Amino acid sequence: DVKSFQLQSFLPLPYEEVLAPRLKRAHEKLQSGSGAGGEFTGWVHLPRDYDREEFARIQAAASRIRANSQALVVIGIGGSYLGARGVIDCLRSPNYNLKRKDTPNIYFVGNGLSSDAMGEVLDLVADVDFSVNVISKSGTTTEPAVAFRFFRAALEKKYGREGARERIYATTDKARGALKSLADSEGWETFVVPDDVGGRYSVLTAVGLLPIAVAGVDITALMQGAAEMMETCTEASFRCPAWRYAAIRYELYRAGRSIELLACYDPAFRFMAEWWKQLFGESEGKEGKGLFPASVEFTADLHSMGQYIQEGKRLMFETVVRLGPSDRQLTVPADEADGDGLNFLAGKSLDFIRDRAMEGTLLAHTEGGVPNLIVETSGRTPADLGQLIYFFEYACGLSGYLLDVNPFDQPGVEAYKKNMFALLGKPGYEDRRAQLESKLEG
Numbered sequence: 001d002v003k004s005f006q007l008q009s010f011l012p013l014p015y016e017e018v019l020a021p022r023l024k025r026a027h028e029k030l031q032s033g034s035g036a037g038g039e040f041t042g043w044v045h046l047p048r049d050y051d052r053e054e055f056a057r058i059q060a061a062a063s064r065i066r067a068n069s070q071a072l073v074v075i076g077i078g079g080s081y082l083g084a085r086g087v088i089d090c091l092r093s094p095n096y097n098l099k100r101k102d103t104p105n106i107y108f109v110g111n112g113l114s115s116d117a118m119g120e121v122l123d124l125v126a127d128v129d130f131s132v133n134v135i136s137k138s139g140t141t142t143e144p145a146v147a148f149r150f151f152r153a154a155l156e157k158k159y160g161r162e163g164a165r166e167r168i169y170a171t172t173d174k175a176r177g178a179l180k181s182l183a184d185s186e187g188w189e190t191f192v193v194p195d196d197v198g199g200r201y202s203v204l205t206a207v208g209l210l211p212i213a214v215a216g217v218d219i220t221a222l223m224q225g226a227a228e229m230m231e232t233c234t235e236a237s238f239r240c241p242a243w244r245y246a247a248i249r250y251e252l253y254r255a256g257r258s259i260e261l262l263a264c265y266d267p268a269f270r271f272m273a274e275w276w277k278q279l280f281g282e283s284e285g286k287e288g289k290g291l292f293p294a295s296v297e298f299t300a301d302l303h304s305m306g307q308y309i310q311e312g313k314r315l316m317f318e319t320v321v322r323l324g325p326s327d328r329q330l331t332v333p334a335d336e337a338d339g340d341g342l343n344f345l346a347g348k349s350l351d352f353i354r355d356r357a358m359e360g361t362l363l364a365h366t367e368g369g370v371p372n373l374i375v376e377t378s379g380r381t382p383a384d385l386g387q388l389i390y391f392f393e394y395a396c397g398l399s400g401y402l403l404d405v406n407p408f409d410q411p412g413v414e415a416y417k418k419n420m421f422a423l424l425g426k427p428g429y430e431d432r433r434a435q436l437e438s439k440l441e442g
C-alpha cells in the first residue's frame with residue numbers, strides 16, 4: 001500500500017483529478033507498448049507470460065549448483081547485478097555468506113574495477129568447489145567481461161576445460177553479443193535476457209532468478225507476488241498503488257522537490273534501495289529532468305543524515321519503505337539495577353521501539369518541511385517482495401511517461417564508456433584518444 005502523511009501542507013489538493021487523464025495515457029502506453037521505448041516493455045506482462053520451460057531449467061540449474069558448489073560467483077553490473085543482490089540480502093540476510101546454511105555462498109563480482117575486491121573473491125573460492133553465473137545482456141560490458149576472464153581461468157585451472165564447462169552458466173541475449181558466441185562455442189548452459197526487457201527491469205528474468213534460486217529463495221512465490229501486483233496494476237485508477245506513488249512524487253517534483261530519499265528501517269533492504277536507485281535514476285534522469293534518487297538507512301542515518309534532513313536545504317521528500325513484522329521478535333531484557341535507566345523499555349519488542357522511532361521521525365521530518373510517503377508491505381516473504389518489485393517497476397514506467405521522457409533508454413551511460421575505451425586504446429577510438437589525452441594534460 002502507499003500512504004502519504006499530511007500532504008496537504010505541501011501540495012495543492014486535489015491533484016488526482018488533474019493527473020488522472022495523464023496517468024491513464026501513461027498506463028495505456030505501458031500496457032500496449034506504444035509509448036517511447038515501447039519495445040522494452042516486456043516486463044509489464046512478464047509475471048504472467050514468462051517462459052515456463054526456461055524457469056524449470058533455472059530451478060534445475062540452481063539445484064545442481066547447490067549440490068556441487070560451496071560458492072557461486074555472480075558476475076554482472078547495473079541491471080545485471082543489483083536486483084539479485086537486493087532480493088538475496090532482503091530475503092536471506094545481508095550476512096548471508098556468514099550464516100550457517102545449506103546453500104552456497106554467493107559472491108558478486110564484475111560490478112567495478114577494484115583489483116582488491118576481485119582478488120579477494122578469487123582467494124575466497126580458491127579452496128572450495130564453485131560455479132560461475134556470468135550475466136550480461138549485451139555480452140560486451142567491460143567490467144563483467146574482464147572479471148569473467150579471471151574466474152573462467154580459475155575454473156579451468158581447477159576443473160580443466162571440460163569440468164569448467166559444467167560450472168559456467170551464461171545469462172545473455174538469445175542470439176547476439178560476444179558472451180553468447182563464446183557460450184555457444186564452449187557449450188555452456190545459457191539463459192536468456194529477453195529482447196524486450198531492459199537491464200534495470202530484468203530482476204524477474206533469469207538475470208535475477210538463477211542467483212536468487214541458488215540462495216534458496218522460492219522464486220515461484222516471488223513470481224506469484226509480482227503477478228498479483230501486475231493484476232492490481234491493470235486497473236487504470238488511483239486504486240492502483242503505483243498510480244498513487246507516481247502521482248504524488250510527480251506533484252512533489254513539480255512543486256520544487258528535486259531529491260527523493262528512500263528510507264528503510266531494515267539494513268536487509270540496503271541493496272533493494274540500490275536497485276531502486278538504478279531503476280528510477282536511469283529511467284527518469286535525462287533531458288535535464290528527473291528526481292535524484294538517494295537512500296538512507298534508519299535509524300543509523302538519523303544519527304548522520306538526520307541533521308540535514310531535518311534542517312538543511314529543503315530539497316527533498318522521503319519515501320519510507322515499511323516492511324511487515326520482523327521474522328524474529330526480540331524483547332528488551334529487564335535489569336533489576338536499571339543502571340542505564342532503560343527499564344521503561346523492559347519487555348517491549350524491538351519492533352515496538354522501532355515503530356515509535358518511525359512515528360517520531362515521520363512527525364519530526366514533516367514538521368521540518370520534508371513531505372513523507374509510506375510504502376508498506378504486509379510481510380517480508382518472497383511474494384511480498386515480488387509485489388514490491390513490480391510495484392516500483394510499474395510506478396517507474398508511469399513516472400517516466402508523466403515526465404515525458406523515455407523510461408527505458410540510458411543514453412547517458414555511454415559517455416564514460418567511450419572515454420574509457422579511448423583512453424585504454426581500444427581499436428576504433430584513436431582520434432578520441434588523442435583529444436582526451438591532450439585535455440587531461442590540461
Ligand code: PA5
Nearest residue numbers: 078079080136137138141199200
Ligand atoms: O539498466 C541497464 O541497462 C544497465 O544498468 C545495464 O544493466 C548494465 O550496464 C549492464 O549491461 P549488460 O547486462 O549489457 O552487461
